[in-house]
Amino acid sequence: MATPNPALAGYISCWAGCGSSRTGKPGGASSMQQDLLETCDFKRAKRERRPPNMQAYNRRITDKPTRPRRAVASSETAREINRDILLHAIHLHQPVSRADLARLTGLQPSTVSVIIGKLIDEGWVLPGTLGRLPRGRRPTFVTLNDRHVMLAIDLRPGRANLAVVDINGRFLGRDTVPFEINAGSAVDEAKTAIARIAQAAHSLKAAFGDRAFQGLGVSVSGRVDQKTQRLLFSPNVPWGQIDVHEELQRVLEAPIEMENAANACLFSERWFGDFHDASNMLVVSVSEGIGTGMLVDGNVVRGRDDMAGEFGHMTLEESGPMCGCGNAGCWEVFASNRAGLRYYHELAPESKLTNFQELLKLALAGDLRALRSIDKMMTYLARGLSILAVGLAPEVIIIVGDCTALWPRIRPLLESQLIAKSITPRTPSLVAAMDGDAARLRGAAALVLHKVLFGQTDFATQTVRGSARAISKAVPLPA
Ligand SMILES: [Zn+2]
Numbered sequence: 001m002a003t004p005n006p007a008l009a010g011y012i013s014c015w016a017g018c019g020s021s022r023t024g025k026p027g028g029a030s031s032m033q034q035d036l037l038e039t040c041d042f043k044r045a046k047r048e049r050r051p052p053n054m055q056a057y058n059r060r061i062t063d064k065p066t067r068p069r070r071a072v073a074s075s076e077t078a079r080e081i082n083r084d085i086l087l088h089a090i091h092l093h094q095p096v097s098r099a100d101l102a103r104l105t106g107l108q109p110s111t112v113s114v115i116i117g118k119l120i121d122e123g124w125v126l127p128g129t130l131g132r133l134p135r136g137r138r139p140t141f142v143t144l145n146d147r148h149v150m151l152a153i154d155l156r157p158g159r160a161n162l163a164v165v166d167i168n169g170r171f172l173g174r175d176t177v178p179f180e181i182n183a184g185s186a187v188d189e190a191k192t193a194i195a196r197i198a199q200a201a202h203s204l205k206a207a208f209g210d211r212a213f214q215g216l217g218v219s220v221s222g223r224v225d226q227k228t229q230r231l232l233f234s235p236n237v238p239w240g241q242i243d244v245h246e247e248l249q250r251v252l253e254a255p256i257e258m259e260n261a262a263n264a265c266l267f268s269e270r271w272f273g274d275f276h277d278a279s280n281m282l283v284v285s286v287s288e289g290i291g292t293g294m295l296v297d298g299n300v301v302r303g304r305d306d307m308a309g310e311f312g313h314m315t316l317e318e319s320g321p322m323c324g325c326g327n328a329g330c331w332e333v334f335a336s337n338r339a340g341l342r343y344y345h346e347l348a349p350e351s352k353l354t355n356f357q358e359l360l361k362l363a364l365a366g367d368l369r370a371l372r373s374i375d376k377m378m379t380y381l382a383r384g385l386s387i388l389a390v391g392l393a394p395e396v397i398i399i400v401g402d403c404t405a406l407w408p409r410i411r412p413l414l415e416s417q418l419i420a421k422s423i424t425p426r427t428p429s430l431v432a433a434m435d436g437d438a439a440r441l442r443g444a445a446a447l448v449l450h451k452v453l454f455g456q457t458d459f460a461t462q463t464v465r466g467s468a469r470a471i472s473k474a475v476p477l478p479a
Helices: 030-039 041-047 054-063 075-093 098-105 109-122 187-207 244-252 261-271 331-335 337-347 356-364 368-392 402-421 436-454
Strands: 125-132 140-144 148-156 159-166 171-178 212-220 231-233 256-260 281-286 290-296 396-401 429-432
Touching: 075 098, 075 109, 075 140, 075 436, 098 109, 098 140, 109 125, 148 187, 148 436, 159 187, 159 436, 171 187, 171 436, 187 244, 212 244, 212 261, 212 436, 244 256, 256 261, 256 436, 261 281, 261 290, 261 396, 261 436, 281 368, 290 331, 290 368, 331 337, 331 368, 337 356, 337 368, 337 402, 356 368, 356 402, 368 396, 368 402, 396 402, 402 429
Parallel strands: 148 212, 212 256, 281 396, 396 429
Antiparallel strands: 125 140, 148 159, 159 171, 281 290
């Protein structure tokens, strides 16, 4: 594949984004070659019309970390930590000069130059325009190389949203694949739906053939075993017929990072969002059900069997309606999109509304019954949020979901409950993510980015901690 930038000459055009682009150069270390051999077996298997060697790939991603464990602080460990800090700083302040990076991070200018040189060699960072200063040498500004993109898939009940997202979180292309799968659907029907999603993914990838695809991320409403990537618990997503991860990987011929949508949004907020330094953060995803992602003391809380976060299934009222999980009166049967729609039908029995998007349209147009239905849904959402806020003490709660289209109306309602039920004078900030679809897609992209950029499937423990040092007055020259 032709590469416009010489720094990218080492890229190996593997859809899988297997990490080859990180080290970059053909003929690198032998372990690197082995990784490529294993990952690119997806392509070879396709040529030879046989299933890819998933065992080899799974061994690679589960047993062989892409970077040494950090229990012992070697000089290599320090370099890796500094590299991550610099990547975050470039992301936040780009275009930025090396001198300003040194000021922002507190690193020695020589250390910054060495690491930036390496990042440029690897192709993650691009040297940009020359800057100007009142005196002295003109600095060169660096930026992240937005040629790197991820394919993101958000699997929801009834539809899959797809997008190509670049390293800065920009959407380059989007598509939606509707499907009708329910708990009673046959295996073939589920496989057909996955095949249609794969077709749309291939079309999107082909439309951006000049970009460097780093891999595929999938966010899903349900809990995902982080070792096997199997969907463990998804009462609202009808994928019981097949192993979704395995089937997607088979038809897309690429390794995939799959994660619960709320957890994926945590990753997204940490890289693309405004909460780079938050250590205690809660993402509440409100859709057909309610899922939560929890960052506590800087760590994603996963719990036993990766099942932590299913607050949607905590019982609010024993006498409430039955839930898909088999219990009655769960939080999500009172506060999810489905509940909002049910409240509307109670007020307007003659209505033929079938989905929450139509209800939202009515509410945005000022329909009183639609607004009251969503108010009732938010009252229950607030009850659950106040329980979580008291128990987990987050700094910020991020609401992801279609309901945020009515944020000016629902925010005061949610906030007043959080304040009323708080046991301390400090209540968490309440923030709406951008539209629910975009947030979950960006989350899926962030899963891949964390893997290929930081070599981790969990948060880096180090971020730019808001250095008190002032940035210099250097400004980029106009193009
Ligand atoms: Zn339930």
